[in-house]
Amino acid sequence: MAAARLSRGHVVSDPAPSPAEVREWLDQVPDPEIPAISLVDLGIIRDIAWQGDTLAVTVTPTYSGCPATAVINMEIEACLRAHGVERIALKRQLSPPWTTDWLSEKGRARLEAYGIAPPQPAGGPDRCPRCGSAHVQKVSQFGSTPCKAQWRCTDCLEPFDYFKCI
Amino acid sequence: MDRDAALFEFLLRQGDTTLILAQRIGEWCGHAPVLEEDIALANTALDLIGQTQLWLGLAGEVEGKGRSADDLAYLRDAWDFRNLLMAERPNRDFGHTMMRQFLYDAWAHPMLTRLAASSEPRVAEIAAKAVKETAYHLERSADIVVGLGDGTDESHARMQDALDRLWPYAGEVFVADDADEVLAQAGIAPHPEELRAPWTETIRRVMAEATLTIPDSDFAHTGGRTGRHTEDLGHILSTMQWLQRAYPGATW
Numbered sequence: 001m002a003a004a005r006l007s008r009g010h011v012v013s014d015p016a017p018s019p020a021e022v023r024e025w026l027d028q029v030p031d032p033e034i035p036a037i038s039l040v041d042l043g044i045i046r047d048i049a050w051q052g053d054t055l056a057v058t059v060t061p062t063y064s065g066c067p068a069t070a071v072i073n074m075e076i077e078a079c080l081r082a083h084g085v086e087r088i089a090l091k092r093q094l095s096p097p098w099t100t101d102w103l104s105e106k107g108r109a110r111l112e113a114y115g116i117a118p119p120q121p122a123g124g125p126d127r128c129p130r131c132g133s134a135h136v137q138k139v140s141q142f143g144s145t146p147c148k149a150q151w152r153c154t155d156c157l158e159p160f161d162y163f164k165c166i
Numbered sequence: 167m168d169r170d171a172a173l174f175e176f177l178l179r180q181g182d183t184t185l186i187l188a189q190r191i192g193e194w195c196g197h198a199p200v201l202e203e204d205i206a207l208a209n210t211a212l213d214l215i216g217q218t219q220l221w222l223g224l225a226g227e228v229e230g231k232g233r234s235a236d237d238l239a240y241l242r243d244a245w246d247f248r249n250l251l252m253a254e255r256p257n258r259d260f261g262h263t264m265m266r267q268f269l270y271d272a273w274a275h276p277m278l279t280r281l282a283a284s285s286e287p288r289v290a291e292i293a294a295k296a297v298k299e300t301a302y303h304l305e306r307s308a309d310i311v312v313g314l315g316d317g318t319d320e321s322h323a324r325m326q327d328a329l330d331r332l333w334p335y336a337g338e339v340f341v342a343d344d345a346d347e348v349l350a351q352a353g354i355a356p357h358p359e360e361l362r363a364p365w366t367e368t369i370r371r372v373m374a375e376a377t378l379t380i381p382d383s384d385f386a387h388t389g390g391r392t393g394r395h396t397e398d399l400g401h402i403l404s405t406m407q408w409l410q411r412a413y414p415g416a417t418w
Contacts, residue, residue, distance in 0.1 A: 065216020140202035
């Protein structure tokens with residue numbers, strides 16, 4: 001997949017990778033704040049398309065002030081460059097706004113295994129990600145990152161992060 | 167006033183209010199009464215800073231003079247700021263800070279809901295993003311106003327004092343000027359007066375639950391939206407802007 005460097009000094013790319021292939025690469029890039037899930041799992045990669053010889057990747061922010069946004073863009077670019085893509089355009093798309101409905105099933109399962117309760121339409125976690133008890137209570141509407149809230153299990157008594165549903 | 171001039175004015179009003187309010191509540195970082203509230207206030211400030219980047223970024227685009235959101239935030243003086251006076255009021259105690267947040271959130275939520283249907287798509291997409299964050303802020307600030315208002319004698323007295331002090335600043339958002347008329351005509355933003363009913367309904371419901379008495383006066387200080395500020399704004403700007411003023415163009 002990497003561009004082949006010829007001895008005469010010019011670069012010849014292999015056939016351009018398909019958007020599906022690029023999506024697989026990005027599925028290997030961890031979210032900088034919640035490394036258990038990938039950027040693809042998070043649902044923020046909205047589009048991947050070739051525009052001439054430029055690969056355009058459209059990214060939507062999770063929260064408008066999420067400080068990870070700049071790091072995410074750098075990591076996407078680094079990933080694509082490592083795979084030999086030289087012309088890259090990163091686009092920001094606000095609309096439609098990101099929603100936790102776009103988290104992948106794989107991402108939700110990985111969040112829970114990592115100790116973060118995945119978002120639920122009811123607005124709170126359905127069970128403790130550590131012991132599985134349904135006896136949970138809210139500690140605070142905000143947690144360690146904009147996308148999380150703090151909850152606690154009243155059976156195993158462990159505090160845990162809940163990925164807010166928006 | 168033409169459409170673009172009114173739109174620029176509007177975007178400054180939106181972005182400057184979120185910026186100054188974020189700066190104020192950011193002052194609590196490391197000082198809030200409990201850790202959870204400290205984190206919650208910092209996260210709310212972060213959402214507001216994110217919204218500021220979007221509003222002021224678009225303001226620079228509409229103005230067309232090459233000014234970025236950072237240029238607008240760091241390189242203007244107090245008389246160029248268009249934030250609501252309420253946003254620049256000093257924090258005082260935690261209850262006062264949360265009362266101000268509630269009075270703002272109760273206005274911002276219906277405002278952003280309407281702006282999400284703006285005839286200007288760039289405004290609509292920012293509002294659609296911001297309204298989700300603001301719904302969450304409103305839920306929290308209303309909960310705390312109720313919890314402290316209907317709490318101990320001490321917390322009740324402090325919340326009533328906060329409401330009495332802030333009330334004369336709450337009505338500024340409903341006083342329309344030429345820019346508001348142009349925006350309403352063009353379908354870009356709701357007429358300020360339209361928001362009074364949904365705002366009043368939320369305030370009445372929450373204050374009743376919080377056992378707090380709404381002051382019997384509709385007097386409103388005005389001036390923030392046209393650049394006439396209280397002394398407090400200058401002090402905020404001197405803290406916020408000194409680095410860019412002392413070392414122009416500094417980056418990290």
